[in-house]
Amino acid sequence: MRDLKPALDKRREDRLYRARRVAESAQGPEMVLDGERVITFCSNNYLGLAGDERIANALAEAARQWGAGSGAAHLVNGHARPHHELEDALAAFTGRERALLFSTGYMANLGVGTALLARGDCAFEDRLNHASLIDAGYRPHVGFQRYRHNDAADLDRRLARVESEEKLVLTDGVFSMDGDIAPLRDLAGVCGRHDARLAVDDAHGIGVLGEGGRGSVAAAGLSAAEVPVLVGTLGKAFGTAGAFVAGDNDLIETLIQSARTYIYTTATPPAVAAATLESLRIVEAADDRRARLTGLIDRFRAGIAELDAEPIDSRTPIQPLIVGSAERALAVSEALLAEGLLVTAIRPPTVPPNTARLRVTLSAAHEEAHVDRLLEALQRHLAGHAGSSVTL
Ligand SMILES: Cc1ncc(COP(=O)(O)O)c(C=O)c1O
Known part of the structure; x- marks a missing residue:
């Protein structure tokens, strides 16, 4: 029988270890996760209906x-x-x-x-x-x-x-x-x-x-x-x-x-x-929600032009920012979380090497202020964790 521990240890060392958070409130842009209040930018709750x-x-x-x-x-x-x-x-x-x-x-x-x-x-x-x-x-x-x-x-x-x-x-x-x-x-x-x-x-x-x-x-x-x-x-x-x-x-x-x-x-x-x-x-009948979502996507995309990251040409609520190495993606994701903003870092092998990304997803339930807060924090943390290793 294979010893499972070395592979798990290696994953941890490579900073590829996956872990779960426990939600203590219903799905939505503002949640309590592991006892902390956060604004989430990672769910697939695009129309805000999960908690409807x-x-x-x-x-x-x-x-x-x-x-x-x-x-x-x-x-x-x-x-x-x-x-x-x-x-x-x-x-x-x-x-x-x-x-x-x-x-x-x-x-x-x-x-x-x-x-x-x-x-x-x-x-x-x-x-x-x-x-x-x-x-x-x-x-x-x-x-x-x-x-x-x-x-x-x-x-x-x-x-x-x-x-x-x-x-x-x-x-x-x-x-x-x-x-x-x-x-x-x-x-x-x-x-x-x-x-x-x-x-x-x-x-x-x-x-x-x-x-x-x-x-x-x-x-x-x-x-x-x-x-x-x-x-x-x-x-x-x-x-x-x-x-x-x-x-x-x-x-x-x-x-x-x-x-x-x-x-x-x-x-x-x-x-x-x-x-x-x-x-x-x-x-x-949710044209209003779809229109609101489009407005939020446009607002986010207008703000990311300034950032030290490579946006992907996406018109959908999935708005990834390629930041390069897995380490940089993790560091920025952790810094955002320390401010109560949850954005998932997606790393290899889920995506190709050196295209680790912050996968931002938007929901019609977000407020404009949520998006603005994320943009402002991204600006600071991407600059703070520079060394932009984005090579596509
Ligand atoms: C493209 C795509 N297909 C299928 C699935 C799986 O759907 P489900 O979560 O209902 O299993 C997902 C993600 O969950 C997905 O992103």
């Missing part, structure tokens, strides 16, 4: 009717009326024939991989895809290729070289670490030419981008035929939990028959599905 009273009430009311748990997998007797209604509502929301609920986004992506990729097939992944999409493509006896980030021409060349019945192209809609948006029109065009199936994980776009928050795929004006597999998560802009895959009837039936992360797991509590139905109603 209407959604919490819907959850409580449904829990009184349906209980706390589903008690079984969907295919046994855990699939309840609220799950079914939510699937219908998500299908209508995304303009797809059907939608299928999964317990998490990670499981939704894995489910797509297990159901669609068989021996001899090939998965094509953007280099910066989220870990769950990468894991979805790693299947036994399945080819695996990573194309250059957002590079449809590279994908085109790779697709042309591979002969397989199923070519599954997987991409984030909005990239989770960089906040940039995939060139979905170009990718869909390339997939169309090679008879490849395009799967878009819109975890960070759904609820935020496009008309009524329909996401990056809708914003790009792409049809269900052009993007046959659409994944959305419910724990981010929607403020609840879970995920869904939307597509045509054959896709959804295939997932029900063979997605292992759908079949072999307990269904989410029906009350969570009922809460998400309420959330969906709010998300569709």
Whole structure:
């Protein structure tokens, strides 16, 4: 048996050790974490709905009717009326024939991989895809290729070289670490030419981008035929939990028959599905929240031009600042925290070497004063921890 301690010690030495904080208040821009009051710039609570009273009430009311748990997998007797209604509502929301609920986004992506990729097939992944999409493509006896980030021409060349019945192209809609948006029109065009199936994980776009928050795929004006597999998560802009895959009837039936992360797991509590139905109603009508979020993004971007860091060209609530080394990212993140500002340092191996970053995320629930305070503190601490080792 391997001794686990040396690897843990090494992680600590390399300053790559991951640790948790305990929240003692609900999710929101101002929280109590480990007993300290902080302003958070790190959640995916883009529309500020995680702590929304209407959604919490819907959850409580449904829990009184349906209980706390589903008690079984969907295919046994855990699939309840609220799950079914939510699937219908998500299908209508995304303009797809059907939608299928999964317990998490990670499981939704894995489910797509297990159901669609068989021996001899090939998965094509953007280099910066989220870990769950990468894991979805790693299947036994399945080819695996990573194309250059957002590079449809590279994908085109790779697709042309591979002969397989199923070519599954997987991409984030909005990239989770960089906040940039995939060139979905170009990718869909390339997939169309090679008879490849395009799967878009819109975890960070759904609820935020496009008309009524329909996401990056809708914003790009792409049809269900052009993007046959659409994944959305419910724990981010929607403020609840879970995920869904939307597509045509054959896709959804295939997932029900063979997605292992759908079949072999307990269904989410029906009350969570009922809460998400309420959330969906709010998300569709939340143009005011989306406009507010855009205003905050613009305010932040106007302020970062002055900073000793490399901003990424992102129009989404994910606004990373590349600062170079893991040490610098950590030092600035720790200095910010000492002032009550929580910004996560993202370090290799999550991102490539020497591109450690401060990953700032914004929420419609932030106030302008929160953003201004962060900008002022960033200015001081980035200057204080100079030695700008940003080389991209
Ligand atoms: C792009 C992307 N896909 C999927 C997931 C996983 O979703 P979930 O948290 O619901 O498992 C995340 C992050 O959590 C993500 O950033």
